[in-house]
Amino acid sequence: MPAGENGCAEVARNGPGGPAYLELNVRPKGRGDTLAQREGAASDEALMDAYARGDAAAFQVLYDRWRDRLFGYLARVFDPATAEELFQTLWMRIHGARGGYDRARAVAPWLFAIAANLRREEWRRRSRRPEEPRPDVVPAGSTGSVEDSLLAAERDRAVRSALAALPETQREVIELHRFEHLSFPEIAEALGEGVEAVKSRAFRGYKALRTMLMEIQP
Secondary structure, three states: OOHHHHHHHHHHHHOOOOHHHHHHHOOOOOOOOOHHHHOOOOOHHHHHHHHHOOOHHHHHHHHHHHHHHHHHHHHOOOOHHHHHHHHHHHHHHHHHHHHHOOOOOOHHHHHHHHHHHHHHHHHHHHOOOOOOOOOOOOOOOOOOOHHHHHHHHHHHHHHHHHHHOOOHHHHHHHHHHHHOOOOHHHHHHHHOOOHHHHHHHHHHHHHHHHHHHHHHOO
16 A cells, blocks of 8 residues: 555554644655645645555645635534534545545535534434524734724624524535635535525525625614
């Protein structure tokens, strides 16, 4: 078995312990000319295809590209401890599903399909609505005044609070569209829905959001 595949198998056996574990244990040892080393700007699809064939360096590049977005997708609706646990489970599932990846399929909807299913499972397990989406932390060293940052954070909290009040079917479409910047065809693929159905849910959700935000404005 190639060395890179051994690194990935180690992750599958023991489970990721967060970013530090993955970076220490998945990085290939003693391998030569890998795709990730040859092509720093390789597409996600090419990297995923290489990872599925045992190139652990390709996994590292994919992980670095996607960890923040995928963790944010989970942390937006769950507390930090739950989000971290689900994040680790998510990468375990991505690793387990890599063999069935079809390079003709875009990576973004493929990843978010796995993440969306994981979120739904957690909501069903809890048998209640997801927690109110949590506001993003203002990045350290960001430009602009403190007042501007606070106003932006307040607007963001208002949007996320209104988003939490939407039906789940509308909320998940808007989250993928507004926050994750997926196109409607990509969202439809991720959720296993028709494009027109997704657009309809987004239209109703955005309309409800506008109404709620107008009502809370001073």
